[in-house]
Amino acid sequence: MKTTDKQGCNALVEILAKQGVKRVVLSPGSRNAPLLMAFSRSSEIESYVVVDERTAAFMALGMSQRSGEPVALVCTSGTALLNYAPAVAEAYYQHIPLIVISGDRPIEWIDQDDGQTLRQYGALSHFVKRSYDLRAEWTLPTDGWYFNRCVNDALLTALAGEAGPVHINLSITEPLTGETEAPSRPERVVMRVPSASVPDEAAMALLCDEFMSARKVLVVAAFMPPSEALNQALSRLAALPQVVVLTESLANVHDERFIPTIDRVYSVIDKSEWPDFAPDLLITLGGSLVSRMIKAFLRQHKPKAHWRISPGDRVVDTLQALTRHIEAAPAPFLDSLLRRVTPVDSSYSALWHDKQRVATRLHDDYMTRIGWCDLKAFSMILPAIPAGAALQLSNGTTVRYAQLFDTPQVSRNDCNRGVCGIDGSTSTAAGAACVGDGPTVFITGDMSFSYDANGLSSAYLSPRFKVIVMCNGGGGIFRFIKPTAGLPELERCFEVHRDIPVEKYADLFGLRYFAIDDEASAAEVLPRFFAESERPAILAVHTPHIYNAEVLRGYFRRARQ
Structure with missing residues (x-):
């Protein structure tokens, strides 16, 4: 079979496959063309093509998060690599083994005012376990040995101890799309033998x-x-x-x-x-x-x-x-x-469990006394999630509301708590939904949703993917936490109140749209939303933003009421 004529690109794909990499997320480009050819023509690694590098990186994060396996990322030269940074930082603190691969210009052209000649090697050094700068073309007798050693080291490093991302920067010279027969020489794989897992x-x-x-x-x-x-x-x-x-x-x-x-x-x-x-x-x-x-x-x-x-x-x-x-x-x-x-x-x-029983009684009583709000919505949404579904949560109030309820029926709960940003939550959930057979339910705030709406542009969304957007007027957490709740700039600079057009996003990306705005509509719509099996579905949950904060503050004072 024909493949790229760049020895390093072929060797890289082979070593990754032998080290257990099953998925790669590719983003189109010119300088990384040999990498795209090598990965796309491999029968051992499943490839996903996502145009936007920021979305691609968070999707890869979600795939690795859900599967527990390393996932590779491939981008072209220039600022493409820098778009990976938020997801790579999240992976570093979540201990997710992303294998970041960037195509680069030859070193002699860096900083020479030619297109896409910025300094890529080391660009992610604060958020990866190790960085490597390699050449795709081999000229010296030891080039192949050095390349093999470094790629093996990258995979072992990514998976050792607390797992984490690594970065392989690969300089590639023109011409970029030359072909040759697939190499017959197998690449050597180095396997790590772990040390004792408990103290002596x-x-x-x-x-x-x-x-x-x-x-x-x-x-x-x-x-x-x-x-x-x-x-x-x-x-x-x-x-x-x-x-x-x-x-x-x-x-x-x-x-x-x-x-x-x-x-x-x-x-x-x-x-x-x-x-x-x-x-x-x-x-x-x-x-x-x-x-x-x-x-x-x-x-x-x-x-x-x-x-x-x-x-x-x-x-x-x-x-x-x-x-x-x-x-x-x-x-x-x-x-x-x-x-x-x-x-x-x-x-x-016994002391803690006695208090747990008191807390549960007060919780149940409080739920009967509040009107329609975020807290009431969560009390209806979370129990309605189908058994065996995986739950993805965005940061902010979403993950905090979810913490107030027990969801034993879900298969797992995930949220980007590595660095706790709101960016990339949708793309992460979309990536996670690509792995495994069960449904993925993603609950997000409207600000987080609008920040990463491009995550819905993926060609890989399936009817098993359910998105719930809490349309509560923007950054609701800032109305609840003390440092910002009383500031005169609260609405303008923190909440940034906006009416997010969720239905238009649904039409744009081909999702089935649902909406609820009170208990009656929630009781009627939630079963239909979770039962949707023909298209990915999105649910807009409309709640009153000022009342939301009042209810949540009251919840934490309920023992004194």
């Missing part, structure tokens, strides 16, 4: 003693991909009377022993009770926390010891109390710990 016996004995000395152990799980092994370990841990497991919805773990609605429960704890709920030992898992309340509480009531369990080597001290960074995968570490620890005389678990 001496370290485990020390940690066990510290654990057993605590009468109040609080485990807080933030965003993580689903893991049955971790779920089982946490379930066994939560059975101990001295242990409480708080889980954010994005932690993707479920058990009746867990407390999955942190803010719902914490908001009904009286200040006089705070010392009783504060832990002796805090154990944290996963990425950044959504709950500002629990972060503030734990910073104010610092534990005697704080363990962070992570396979990465970066020290993260979000709660300003870290005493041990345990460099291990959480599931095997907890399995090892559980073989050594026993129950102690403690009422800590």
